[in-house]
Amino acid sequence: MTFDRRIFNFAAGPATLPEEVLKQAAAEMLNWQGLGASVMEVSHRGKEFMALYEEVLQDLRTLMEIPDSYEILMLQGGGLGQNAAIPMNLMPLAKNGPKADFLVTGVWSEKSYKEAEKYGVAHLAASSAAEKFNTIPARSTWQLSDDAAYVHYCANETIGGVEFPDVPDVNGKLLVADISSNILSREIDITKCGVWFGGAQKNIGPSGVTIVIVRKDLMGHSMKITPSIWDWSKQAATDSMLNTPPTFSIYMAGLGFKWLLKQGGVKAIEKRNLEKADLLYNFLDQSSLYENRVTKEYRSRMNVTFFLKNENLNAQFLEQSNAAGLVALRGHKAAGGMRASIYNAMPLEGVKALVEFMRDFERRA
Template identity: 80%
Template structure:
């Protein structure tokens, strides 16, 4: 099966990358900046790569409007790695020993809580597990601790398709936000959180680099057991180069940031993302075959989950959608159903093509 054009890739991650970015990387692959070599082949401490590194930080700070009081770290290990790195760097700030609060709204925030249990008390503030993670617990039901070092939450649950519409208000508590799957998809007030972190493989570029935005006053509080590679203070002091950084992923992230700036920045891309999500959800809501089970207030603009009311049609739907050039619509194995991830790089045309296919499939079912 071949296509004259690129397919529309709805994968949850690694996910689609802007074609313009891929073409630039392709053109520069063998001879980057006239050096006769690839960017991935030069020293990470060379003048040429350090220029890339500094520009990546500058562009990300511009796109996210990150204050100077925050450090930007470019690390490895993904969000899973930071599930350990965060408690090792912050949990010791608990008033009565290592402790953190966790708001569990899906599989990823629960994974974060379970990992943190290795380093101290991981207190469950609230959970929507009994609602199959189709909503976010009401604010007045949260059992917040007075002695926890921070409150951890996942801004967008990739598997369940649940997203916080706004940053939670938690008073003077330190707020840690996992923004792996909605980073740069909408405007966020960085000053409302102490730590913002996420992998690059959804809205930025290929996997490999993990972004941690942390208030500078929170550096230097790591536990004694913290490996150097997870110690934010040491990484900040060494330009995120305690070990060899993922140079090609950083370069690709930089191309992604340039592309986003060219589109008009986060404010413009947020409007596009809302348009794409509205188009898909509006169709699902009027359908007799498809359904979305997430509370409408908390539907993700990045990961639209849906189910066929007649699940005996699932295999036919997936095989026919793939033949139509619509890839990776199967839902996560833990959730079932279908999932269309419509990150920044997914064009409106891709969502239109998906809706047209879904409409035609429903007509023929």
């Protein structure tokens, strides 16, 4: 199916980007900053790119209110790469040998937990697997260790559509947060976690760059087996350029940050995100055809999962929604059903169009 217009793209990632950002990138593609070349063709160590890089970091610091006590790394390898880097950098801080606690609330935190088992003791402090990852376990059931180096959690689970409403209370223990899918979507207190990490391909720009925000005193403790590219202290010492960085992805992230600043920053975009999520969830809650199965207080603002009560209509729903320019609504194979990812760049008009289509489809079903 082809379109002669922009669609409303509800993909979970790589996700929709602001049209304004795409137009600027297109305009600068052949001649960036009057250099007669694209940003992809200039040296990453040249003064022009280094100036861009520093501006990107500063804009992110402004947007997230990141204090100087935290380092910002722009790395490759995605969240899965950091699932290895984090235990290799932090597990040595444990009292009695490498160990970390994990709150497993979905597929992505489960992947983090299983990867960490390669480097030390990965202790399952809490899990909602028995509830099919439709909720977050009650705080009273968490079994946090006394000797773990840190506690790891995923702030927003894209597959199940579960999101922590706030940074969890772990009794003052070092906390590590995977914010791949809700970074810059809501205000957070950076000082509540020692490490924040996430890929750019949902709320920032195209895939290729992974942002790691790490408290500076947590660097320099890596295991001897840690590859240089995963050693945060070595990357920090080289401006994240131990190897050639993903220059185009960093450039695009910078455009995304400028766009977000122009919208009024994180506070303004959070208000918009709440409006979008409320619109869609309110419709689902009154529907006789669709249902959301996530505990209400843990519903994701970014990834709204839903199911058709008559699953024989799934194929028809997807075919007709695609034809209407509402694409990528099929749920992840691990969860089934449908999923509408409504990240920062998804306009309110897109969610309104989706709700109107769903309402019409329900009338005709």
